[in-house]
Amino acid sequence: MKFLKTYWPQLLTLLPWLLLxxxxxDGRCVREKKAPVTPTPxxxxxxxxxxxxxxxxxxxxxxIVTEKVKEVISSxxxxxxxxxxxxxxxxxxxxxxxxxxxxAVTLSPDTSxxxxxxxxxxxxxxxxxxxxxxxxxxxxxxxxxxLLIQLRDSLAIAVEKEHKHRFLxxxxxxxxxxxxxxxxxPHSTVTYNKYIRKIP
Numbered sequence: 191m192k193f194l195k196t197y198w199p200q201l202l203t204l205l206p207w208l209l210l211x212x213x214x215x216d217g218r219c220v221r222e223k224k225a226p227v228t229p230t231p232x233x234x235x236x237x238x239x240x241x242x243x244x245x246x247x248x249x250x251x252x253x254i255v256t257e258k259v260k261e262v263i264s265s266x267x268x269x270x271x272x273x274x275x276x277x278x279x280x281x282x283x284x285x286x287x288x289x290x291x292x293x294a295v296t297l298s299p300d301t302s303x304x305x306x307x308x309x310x311x312x313x314x315x316x317x318x319x320x321x322x323x324x325x326x327x328x329x330x331x332x333x334x335x336x337l338l339i340q341l342r343d344s345l346a347i348a349v350e351k352e353h354k355h356r357f358l359x360x361x362x363x364x365x366x367x368x369x370x371x372x373x374x375x376p377h378s379t380v381t382y383n384k385y386i387r388k389i390p
Contacts, residue, residue, distance in 0.1 A: 259284050267346070274370050276350050282367060283349045291341040296334070325375045344374040349385065 235252035242248055256262050259281045263271075267286070271278055321328040327340035348370045354363030369385045 270346060270372060271348060274348065274372065276348055276370060280351045280353070280361075281348055282351050283347075285347040287343075287345040287347070289343040289345075291339070291343070293339045295337050295339070297337055298335070325377055341377070342375070343378055345380075346372040346374070348372075349387075 235254070238250045240248045240250065254262055258279075260268065260278045263284055267284065268278060271281065271284075317332045319328075319330045319332070325342050327338070329338040330336070350368050350370065352365045352368055353361035354365040355361065367385075367387060369383060371380055371383055373380050
């Protein structure tokens with residue numbers, strides 16, 4: 191009894207916090223019981239390709255739905271998110287896109303070169319110039335002015351929730367969302383990015 195008489199103001203202050211804590215835990219348990227358990231896909235859903243406006247390619251693919259993003263992404267993706275300064279628990283969605291561009295063009299002949307040949311200059315030898323790295327292949331034939339271009343791009347897109355309040359390791363409330371785009375191709379630049387989210 192002496193203990194209660196001495197520390198009753200502190201106990202009254204602590205009591206609402208304890209009730210709030212157990213209410214949050216109980217609410218989470220109820221939501222987990224009510225939520226249907228859906229198995230997380232282990233393979234990437236196939237892509238369905240289509241074309242609109244004659245030349246615009248459209249790719250449709252099912253979204254992998256999961257309660258925790260960290261359960262379906264690779265260790266490499268987790269490291270990328272860490273490098274981006276993004277907390278995996280705050281990631282609302284994560285997307286990786288791989289693209290390839292290929293074009294074969296015939297260049298216009300160089301008029302100055304044709305003029306020099308008419309004046310008696312020696313004809314240049316047939317030669318093929320080539321360049322290759324992890325993201326680009328270029329091949330140029332100097333005689334027929336034929337240029338082959340192959341470009342490969344890879345993007346990773348993470349949508350992160352920005353919390354309104356933070357206390358120690360607790361975060362709650364939603365201030366907004368931010369989109370981080372990682373472009374792995376050093377030859378290319380992201381020129382625009384627009385992400386629209388419907389308010390739930």
